[in-house]
Amino acid sequence: MTNLHRHAPLRVALVGLGTVGGGVIRLLQANAELIARRAGCPIQIVAISARDRNKDRGVDLSPYDWVDDMTTLPGRDDVDVVVELIGGADGPALTLARQCLAAGKPFVTANKAMLAHHGLDLATLAEKAGIALKYEAAVAGGIPVIKGMREGAAANEIARVYGILNGTCNYILTTMEKDKRSFDDVLKEAQELGFAEADPSFDIDGIDAAHKLTILASLAFGTELDFDNVATTGIRHVIAADIAEAAALGFRIRLVGMAQNGPEGLFQRVHPMLVPLDHPLAHVDGSLNAVVVEGNFVGRLFFQGRGAGDGPTASAVVADLIDVARDEYGDAFAMPVSALTQQQPADAGARIGRAYLRFKVKDRPGVLAEIAAAMRDAGVSIESMIQRGNHQEDGVLIAIVTHAGEERCVLDTLERLAGSDSLLQTPMVMHILD
Amino acid sequence: MTNLHRHAPLRVALVGLGTVGGGVIRLLQANAELIARRAGCPIQIVAISARDRNKDRGVDLSPYDWVDDMTTLPGRDDVDVVVELIGGADGPALTLARQCLAAGKPFVTANKAMLAHHGLDLATLAEKAGIALKYEAAVAGGIPVIKGMREGAAANEIARVYGILNGTCNYILTTMEKDKRSFDDVLKEAQELGFAEADPSFDIDGIDAAHKLTILASLAFGTELDFDNVATTGIRHVIAADIAEAAALGFRIRLVGMAQNGPEGLFQRVHPMLVPLDHPLAHVDGSLNAVVVEGNFVGRLFFQGRGAGDGPTASAVVADLIDVARDEYGDAFAMPVSALTQQQPADAGARIGRAYLRFKVKDRPGVLAEIAAAMRDAGVSIESMIQRGNHQEDGVLIAIVTHAGEERCVLDTLERLAGSDSLLQTPMVMHILD
Structure with a gap:
């Protein structure tokens, strides 16, 4: 309970100034007083770094020390924690993460790809240093589902965890449903509106959801992250008639990531599913995300909220920073890496x-x-x-x-x-x- | 991150052996190995106490030290944390809570009435001693909504928090809706089925929901608990025709606890409301609970799950114990008591x-x-x-x-x-x- 006695600000280096990075800056400015009361100390950005210094990001960056070479940040004494919002499984994000954790610098990230591929290595580094590796923003944006599973449902043996983990796909599927339009047509519009990337394959082929599912599965079952065994199918081949016929039969179509564990092994799959109308996932519309956790004592928990966007994702990043400021954190995957089990993939x-x-x-x-x-x-x-x-x-x-x-x-x-x-x-x- | 180095068991004294107490015992037995992995140490009940030693509770109590005088528990060196499941705003539960916290013994409770009335006093005692006062089970049973607000949404200024906080009322209202039956008829059946108490007034007059709302409001707004200013109306006067006419107009009726804060003051009310069909609360059926939190960055978060019963409530109690074992806890109401503000009640x-x-x-x-x-x-x-x-x-x-x-x-x-x-x-x- 060190927060009662902590008054010095928590000093943050922020790397990556895209949509989410800008959101974190705006959030820390807008809610500064409230955050200081809740965190037990002010949370202040001291240094920032991104690829292009001259890009207009709509926020005033002048109060912060601009750093061209982000690899200098882990070694700075005036930085208490590094926030990584660059993205990408490898490359600069991974280099920075390893540097930080090896240097004993707490690390907060929204990078699901990096965690899905290198989460165990990074958690091992954090454990050795006895510092925080936090990633609430990596799964389901603003929904505190990492915390909900790591802590809220921690007393339960979890049978299944599943959900709608990609807002772009859900926007496309529910718009196809509502407007009776084709996949290509809705995708094109989503790209024009900025809801889908110019290269949308990461989203619509289910890879992004598979990264998130990998993380959820490890938390749910106490198993090692195993991205390679997530069977992944996206939504490219869902046609308007599928949605219409599914509706006629009493279903809606959603891209569902599902992980299930048992004696038969670990099952992990991302694919479009037919969801019965009386299931809560059938009512998750637009770009919302939702996660269902089924525990042996708690029963079915359902979390829903905005899974992307600057505000919700920044909310999750700063929640992690507040945990760090409060000194309320522990093993990244809910237990020491050595306690995680290896589980054979199940035969689907x-x-x-x-x-x-x-x-x-x-x-x-x-x-x-x-x-x-x-x-x-x-x-x-x-x-x-x-x-x-x-x-x-x-x-x-x-x-x-x-x-x-x-x-x-x-x-x-x-x-x-x-x-x-x-x-x-x-x-x-x-x-x-x- | 002391959990990495903690191996000695967390020793628990459990007071109150009703439905929830039995659930906690069963849960700690059933999931012992998993809980030890997640908590960083085994969690073991060492002592138990309740009014009647001879009542059959369907669980084997012989491994535990039966204590007739619960007031001896706070002073015992072989007890690391006391779990209180007696209930009641005052009386033995409050005496025990004060004793524990004054003696520096961490305290976990499901007692919303006690917290609504005496939460600030108890939090002050916990703060002085630098120990945990945890109460996830006090609001919305198994749903980790205390954690979701205290930590998950901590970065946000929260405009409103509201939800379905009493499973008995929701069961009655949704059964009236589904079966087109009268309040008295459904209440009687609920009592026969054990879903409602013989004296149901605490539930159906909204008092239980008001206790829970008081706690949520403090967490949401950083304001002092203020139960006396919750305007409370129950569901006794909802008739079948109200539900039918509301349905005809596009609404469902739910008992909603709502708190809202702003320049006009703090508004807190529990009363039956008409919920539009496209709102997630309209789809919360039976004895489920649900909570909506609206934050200025995260947007609308929606949590749903089982709000009562031995399994879900035990899940929340043991989640608190895991937090204590992990040493991941802090101020009971998200900030020091002295940082909570007093807020005038708003003019409804x-x-x-x-x-x-x-x-x-x-x-x-x-x-x-x-x-x-x-x-x-x-x-x-x-x-x-x-x-x-x-x-x-x-x-x-x-x-x-x-x-x-x-x-x-x-x-x-x-x-x-x-x-x-x-x-x-x-x-x-x-x-x-x-």
């Missing part, structure tokens, strides 16, 4: 669940019989099916929801149909959140 | 908002004109109105939603109508969450 094929399959087929007799036979032979049982009249210019859509069964049987169905000249495109498979 | 009459009014009137000409004239004279403008045919055996129901306006005008309307022999009962007023 053995998972039991319902699935949605969508086929685009030639409009001719016998096609449905062919699909139905493949499903029968693969042991897949049909719960419901929709085939609309020929409103597609070049074929017919068939949407099927299966009864619960092993995922391998669904894959087997597709293998049996592979090469069939009845199919006009690769079938789409999405699993159902139950 | 000056609040701007929409309201729902329900009149039960005689079925005769001129009644609607009388009500409409009173509203006009009080400066209240009508947004929508429903008068159903005479399906009430003894009168007609008129449900009105007003345009946004000052609350004092709605009260003025009622004063103008007071004593009118057109009214068959006191009109119902509920405000609308916007």
Whole structure:
């Protein structure tokens, strides 16, 4: 409880002055008095560094010491903590992180890619130095879900953690849903509005969500970070008709990152799922993020909020700084790195669940019989099916929801149909959140 | 970061062995290994105390030292922390709390009534001794909302905090809604099922929610706890027709505790509100709790989960113990007691908002004109109105939603109508969450 006796300011070096960096500066200015009361001391930026000194960022940078060479920051005695908002799994961010932690300088970051790939190394360095490595902003922006899992749900054995971890994808999917528009059309608009990057693949191919899921899984299960075994599918192949048919069947489509642990191993997957209307994730709209944690005593916890943007992300960065100022922090992944277990990846094929399959087929007799036979032979049982009249210019859509069964049987169905000249495109498979 | 070096068990004395106390014992047994990894040391109950030694609680108490006189616990060297689960604002719980904190013994409690009334005194004692006073379980059961506000949203100036803080009331209201049944009928069933107490007034009159709101308000605004100025109305007077008419107008009825701070003062109120269907609180069903925090940088955070029951509440109690074991704790109300401000209560009459009014009137000409004239004279403008045919055996129901306006005008309307022999009962007023 050293904060009662701490009065000297916490001195911060801020590296990276993009949207979030600017937000951190604005937040520390706007809420300075309140933050000092809560943190037990003022939190002051003393030094800043970024690539381009001359870019207009809409905030007054003159009070801060501009540093061209960020590698000088870890060694400065007038810096108590370094905040890294550069991004990127490797390169300058990783160099800076290693330097800081090796030099015994507490380190706060929003860099999910770096943590997903190098989190254990960095946590080991922090542990050796007995200092803070904090990253609330790395997952789900302003939602305090790292804290919620590391501390709030810490008493629980956690069965599953899952959620909507990428605001860009959720904006695209829910806009497609609301306006009945195509993926390409909505993506283009999102790019024009600044909600999606010029190169959107990190978001829409699910990689960003996979980074975040990797971190959540480690916190949930006490397992080592294992990004390489996250099976990742993005939303590029979700078409407007999928959303319409899913709605007709009582579902909404969301990009869900899910991790589950058990005797069968660690399962980690990011992919578009059908979410039943009575599940809270079905009501997460626009660019919001949400995380569900299922613990053996607490039951289902649901956290929702803004997962990106300067304000929410800055809120999480500064929450970390307040924890550092209060001296209320500990192991980055909730326990010493040596206590984390290595877990084998689970065989997804053995998972039991319902699935949605969508086929685009030639409009001719016998096609449905062919699909139905493949499903029968693969042991897949049909719960419901929709085939609309020929409103597609070049074929017919068939949407099927299966009864619960092993995922391998669904894959087997597709293998049996592979090469069939009845199919006009690769079938789409999405699993159902139950 | 002392947890890395802590290996001796954290030794707990547990006082109060009702539902939650039993849950804490079961949780510490079931998840012992995991908790030790996360906490950095085992967490072990060493002593227990409750009123009746011979009651069967469904858990094996033989491993623990039974203590008849709980006042001996604060002085025991083999106890590191005392957990109080007796309840009650005063009496034995308060005596124990004061003894513990004065003796320098960390104290964990789920006792919202005691905190609402004596929280500042207790926090002052904890501060003097430099020890933990923790109470995550006191508000919203298993949802880590104390932590979410004290730490997760700590960087924000918070404009409003509000939520569904009483599971019994939410169960009754949502069951009335779903099954179209009366309050008395559902309450009786809830009592038979054990979801409501034999004397339900603490829950259904909003007092329990008011205790919790008092705590949330202090954390949100950095103000002193002020239970006496929470305006509290329960759900006894909500009738099935209110729920039906609210639904027809696009709302659901929830008991909402809301606190708001600003230049006009501190506003704290617990009362049934009309919640628009597109607000997340409208989808909080059954005995779930939920809390919304609106911060100036993070935006709207939404937390949902189980607000009561042995498992969720035990999860929160043990999360507190893990924080104590990790040495990650600080000021109970997020800042030293001396830094909390005293804030004048706000004048609710000056609040701007929409309201729902329900009149039960005689079925005769001129009644609607009388009500409409009173509203006009009080400066209240009508947004929508429903008068159903005479399906009430003894009168007609008129449900009105007003345009946004000052609350004092709605009260003025009622004063103008007071004593009118057109009214068959006191009109119902509920405000609308916007």
